[in-house]
Amino acid sequence: MRPQLVLYHLFKNSREKSFGTFIANKLGEKPVLYEPNIANRHRELLEERAGNDGYFNIDVESKTEFKKRKAQIVYQVMVQADRKRIDHINYPSDSSRITTTIAAMQSKSLLKPGDYYQLENLLAERQRISDTLRNRGWYFFTPDNLLFEADTLHPPGSLNLSLRIKRETNARERQRYEISTITVFPDYDLASEKAETKKETDTLGLNCPSYVYHHLRTKPSVINQHIKLRCGELYSNAAYKSTIYRLLNLNIYKFINIRFDVSPLADSLLDARIYLTPFRPQKVESTVSGIFSAGFTLAPEPV
Numbered sequence: 001m002r003p004q005l006v007l008y009h010l011f012k013n014s015r016e017k018s019f020g021t022f023i024a025n026k027l028g029e030k031p032v033l034y035e036p037n038i039a040n041r042h043r044e045l046l047e048e049r050a051g052n053d054g055y056f057n058i059d060v061e062s063k064t065e066f067k068k069r070k071a072q073i074v075y076q077v078m079v080q081a082d083r084k085r086i087d088h089i090n091y092p093s094d095s096s097r098i099t100t101t102i103a104a105m106q107s108k109s110l111l112k113p114g115d116y117y118q119l120e121n122l123l124a125e126r127q128r129i130s131d132t133l134r135n136r137g138w139y140f141f142t143p144d145n146l147l148f149e150a151d152t153l154h155p156p157g158s159l160n161l162s163l164r165i166k167r168e169t170n171a172r173e174r175q176r177y178e179i180s181t182i183t184v185f186p187d188y189d190l191a192s193e194k195a196e197t198k199k200e201t202d203t204l205g206l207n208c209p210s211y212v213y214h215h216l217r218t219k220p221s222v223i224n225q226h227i228k229l230r231c232g233e234l235y236s237n238a239a240y241k242s243t244i245y246r247l248l249n250l251n252i253y254k255f256i257n258i259r260f261d262v263s264p265l266a267d268s269l270l271d272a273r274i275y276l277t278p279f280r281p282q283k284v285e286s287t288v289s290g291i292f293s294a295g296f297t298l299a300p301e302p303v
Helices: 001-010 020-028 036-052 097-103 119-134 220-226 237-248
Strands: 058-067 071-079 087-089 146-150 160-164 178-185 198-201 212-215 251-261 269-278
Touching: 001 020, 001 212, 036 071, 036 119, 097 119, 097 160, 119 146, 220 237, 237 251, 237 269
Parallel strands: 087 160, 178 212, 178 269
Antiparallel strands: 058 071, 146 160, 198 212, 251 269
8 A cells, every 4th residue: 555656647737837736746646657777876876775784795686576667676786795894094205295184183083903894984983074175275175186095905804094185186185375464344245245335454463353334333353363374474274264153153243254365465375354244133114194283162051
């Protein structure tokens, strides 16, 4: 019994916006029609999932059985070798700043010798390293710049992992960046994208951050307390996220956008621009009306 399939066939019609189609899609269930390439695709998915969990040598066979209007696919997975365990992990060892920084992170690695090989753990380790690098100045670095290579020519059930930076990683992604300037637009108009005309430095007497505005509703010293990015310091993704979070908590800005561009002064410097779009004051209008009537008295009836 498949009541959802029955509902789908009862109410589905050619009109996409009809009530019957709405009921069919909301309460019913669309039938899954058999296609010959389904078996091959599922076999590939099984092999891929097995490899992600450390079973590198498997054989998957499928058999399709037909009965009336139904098709049933049966898969048989035969494991040809033991599940792989991590025997040793090699981190990059050259003398460049970025690789020495990565090598220093090995002590807190999510991958441990003796653990089963799992692709999810390798992806999580790449993300951890990328996040750490982005908090230490490598603004353009991403997890895709890292590659784990597996060496399976070892005793059965074990492998060595080697982490390296991909050869196609360009110089910009390997570069460490400092914050050069911070410019704040505290009344930025997102709709018209017009820069304000008056420029003024912050109340701390520094030229970082500087403010460009026309109507300033909040003192620069108040905004400065919530900006965690600092001129002359290395770029930090944690400081970037903290700045957005703290500015949002002021509850006076509708949109917050922080953009970083490589400074024309040097290829190791970033210029930060903070665009703040405040909530516009709402205009409330009301109309009061009334009816006034003069008092009067009735004259006595004549006798």
